[in-house]
Amino acid sequence: MRVDPGTGRLDANAGGPGTLPLSRRQRLFTNGRAPVMWGVLWGVGQAAAPLGFFWLDPATVYGMSIALIAAVYVGFAVADGRPAVITVETIVAGAFVVLAAAGVAGSAWLIVLGFVGHGLKDLWQHRSQYVANTRWWPPFCMTIDFVAAAIIAVAIVSGVTFHP
Structure with a gap:
């Protein structure tokens, strides 16, 4: 081999x-199928995460999740070691934190937008290999993001509320 x-x-x-x-x-x-298969399982878990934090609004749980997911790439950038990569990933993570905060206080569709946006960022990351040594992570994370976004979108359309 x-x-x-x-x-x-x-x-x-x-x-x-x-x-x-x-x-x-x-x-x-x-x-490359294993990261995608695991991503589907974790995506379902991500969509169900508010059940584990029943005392919080679902929008708050999803918002914290988006911020946490975005911050993971800052860690990857630090491991990569290139200052430009660290700067770009920190700025992108900051944008996702702002979007997540807006989703906590605003429309639940902003949460869906956050997950879809992060999934698209993962797709770009996978194709460009912008951050070194993350070959399996972007397809895994992208799958989580898209599965969670789809489930949350179905919940919104079905009338589930994300704010009290």
Whole structure:
């Protein structure tokens, strides 16, 4: 096996005579499906998070989640070490904090916008590899964001209230 320079993934077809084929689990992670599958599970959990914080308004729980999710990339940027990356990721995280705060006090659709916006940022991050060493994280996080946004949007359309 070798790493495909185009995708950064292990190439199961490389290796030559005597190379053992990849197991089912190795193929699952090699082709990138595992982060997406785990992202669906975590996305459902993210959408259900207000149930664990029943004393808070759902909009508050989702707002805190968006701020926390955005801050994770600041940590990745610090690990990357490039000052420009740290600056950009901090500014982007700040924008998501403002959007999350607006969603806590305003329309629940701002929460959906926050999750969708962060999912799109994850998609860009995955394609550009702007922050180093985060190959599996963006597809995982993007899936969480889009699944949570879809569930929350369905809840809003169904008449669920996010503010008292």
